[in-house]
Amino acid sequence: TRPREFLEQFTLDSLQMVGRLERGGSEWTLIRDPQGGIHRVRQGDFLGRDHGKITDMGESYIAVVEIVSDGTSEGWVERPRTIELTAP
Numbered sequence: 001t002r003p004r005e006f007l008e009q010f011t012l013d014s015l016q017m018v019g020r021l022e023r024g025g026s027e028w029t030l031i032r033d034p035q036g037g038i039h040r041v042r043q044g045d046f047l048g049r050d051h052g053k054i055t056d057m058g059e060s061y062i063a064v065v066e067i068v069s070d071g072t073s074e075g076w077v078e079r080p081r082t083i084e085l086t087a088p
Contacts, residue, residue, distance in 0.1 A: 005046045010034055012048035016086045017062060029054075029062050031083070052081065060085040 007015065010033055018038065019030040028040040031047065041047065041062070045054050048066060056063035061084045070077045 007047035
C-alpha cells in the first residue's frame with residue numbers, strides 16, 4: 001500500500017554502490033542507477049524490483065532483504081542480498 005520508491009524500478013543487480021556521505025548527523029549511501037543517476041539512500045529505504053529493503057549499511061556495502069516467491073501459490077521467502085562498493 002506504500003508508494004514505490006524510484007530505485008524500485010531497477011533490478012538489484014543493475015544498481016551500484018559508489019560511495020557514502022554524512023551530513024547533519026545522517027549517514028547516506030550513494031547508489032548509481034543503470035542510467036547513470038546518483039541517489040542517496042539510507043536504512044529502511046526500498047530498492048530493486050523484489051521489494052528490497054535496506055537493513056544495514058557499512059563503509060563498503062549495503063545489506064538488502066528482498067521478498068520473493070518460493071514457487072508455491074501462497075509462499076514468499078526473504079532473500080538477503082548485498083551491494084558492495086564499486087571500485088572507481
